[in-house]
Amino acid sequence: MDLTQGTEQERTIRAKKMMLLFGIISMVMMFAGLTSAYVVSKTRPDWLSDFELPQAFIWSTIIIFLSSVTFWFAKKNIIKGKQKNGSAFLIGTLVLAILFIVFQFQGFSTIIKAGYYFTGSESTITTSFIYILVLVHLAHLSVGLIVLLVVIYNHFKLRYENGQTLGLELGATFWHFLDVVWVYLFLFLYFFR
Numbered sequence: 001m002d003l004t005q006g007t008e009q010e011r012t013i014r015a016k017k018m019m020l021l022f023g024i025i026s027m028v029m030m031f032a033g034l035t036s037a038y039v040v041s042k043t044r045p046d047w048l049s050d051f052e053l054p055q056a057f058i059w060s061t062i063i064i065f066l067s068s069v070t071f072w073f074a075k076k077n078i079i080k081g082k083q084k085n086g087s088a089f090l091i092g093t094l095v096l097a098i099l100f101i102v103f104q105f106q107g108f109s110t111i112i113k114a115g116y117y118f119t120g121s122e123s124t125i126t127t128s129f130i131y132i133l134v135l136v137h138l139a140h141l142s143v144g145l146i147v148l149l150v151v152i153y154n155h156f157k158l159r160y161e162n163g164q165t166l167g168l169e170l171g172a173t174f175w176h177f178l179d180v181v182w183v184y185l186f187l188f189l190y191f192f193r
Contacts, residue, residue: 053107057186071093094149
């Protein structure tokens with residue numbers, strides 16, 4: 001298939017989808033590198049093998065999964081022209097995203113209260129890795145929040161009508177990717193101690 005074929009609009013759509021795909025691939029590579037470094041570092045003598053992830057991370061995982069479900073319903077309703085339902089699901093996704101962040105910081109707080117530190121002379125390699133993995137994901141999630149806010153804004157400006165849903169589709173794809181990354185990180189940290 002020749003990527004230069006088609007109308008200007010078709011080429012623009014393909015280009016935007018490819019840019020998102022390249023971004024996702026680069027993020028996958030980054031997280032693969034970080035988790036590989038985690039695996040290699042696990043052989044260190046100062047590794048904490050009895051470290052438990054806080055309950056807040058379990059709740060945040062459930063919440064981010066639910067946010068993916070609400071975004072999926074939002075997209076489905078908007079494409080069908082059910083604007084009110086789409087609005088409700090988009091706002092629900094935003095609320096769940098904020099709850100996810102709250103639970104992430106509660107998890108950090110629980111780790112610190114247990115006497116584990118992420119940086120400085122009292123830190124451990126284990127907690128430093130958790131800190132890096134979660135913070136990098138939160139940095140990507142902040143981009144996801146901006147994307148979500150742009151999708152919500154464009155939805156309320158009625159820009160996703162008449163089949164013009166590229167922004168919605170790209171936003172949903174990125175959001176689902178962020179959710180999959182967190183679920184992967186959580187399961188990795190939970191089972192690979």
